[in-house]
Amino acid sequence: MFAGHFGLAAAVKAMEPKVPLWALMVSTQLLDIAFVPLLLTGVESMETIGDGGYGEAIIHADYSHSLVGALFLSVIAGLIAWRVWNRRSAVIIGSLTFSHWLLDLLVHRSDMAILTGNYGDLPLLGFRLWELPTVTAIVEIALVLVGAVLYFRSVMARSGGLNGVKRYQPYLAGSLMALLLILSFVSDYFSI
Structure with missing residues (x-):
């Protein structure tokens, strides 16, 4: 779901232009x-099933992808963003990290633990959409397309009044983002 995560970031950038895209x-x-x-x-591992x-x-990611681990990383990312930018950016970065x-x-x-290290051997979480690759692909491409369209529209809206060569820069930036998002989906889907 790498591409879907990137699609969400592009969509957020469209709504929050002051937060750096990177x-x-x-x-x-x-x-x-x-x-x-x-x-x-x-410390963590991956187990390939089927044809991979x-x-x-x-994914045995009982630290980085545990609920508590994700919350911890989200808070740390938010605190760094607050220090570097401002409170609003902190909320956005922290929320996007947890997304x-x-x-x-x-x-x-x-395969997702609740507590870090799967402490207490609690039930592992996951709604298993990967078992339906076509449905997963539809959800992911939807995230990619929404992100690409919103990003493209926001770049075009913010570029109002540009003349000459500069007028084409927003088209180029929006189109390049859309292309990169779609290529990330293709790469993800075909495990390239």
Whole structure:
């Protein structure tokens, strides 16, 4: 669901132009960014199932993707954004960071812990949408398209009154974002 997270960031950027796009993109992926070093050190792991295609993995991310871990990373991201920018940006960045957990909850198999380290061996969470790859793809492409359209429209609306060559820059920026979002979906879907 990488592309879906990015689509959400583009949609938020359309509504909150003062928050840097890079910060929105990073915040939507912060849980996965935290997952990488934990994966590389063996603290967390992935188990491929089936042919390993789109959504065919069980992710043992009991720290980075636990409910408590996601809340912790969201608060830290929000506090950093508050220090760097302002309170409004902090709320946006913190919320967007936590949105990763919420979107993953929809698609993951039951592999998301509530407490870090799966302390207490509580039931694992996940609504298992990845077991229906076509439905998952429709949800994800919808997030990508909504993000791309909203971003494109916001760039065009903010560019009013530009003349000459500069007039084409918003078209280029909006189109490039849409293309990158769609390519991220294609890459995600085909596990490229």
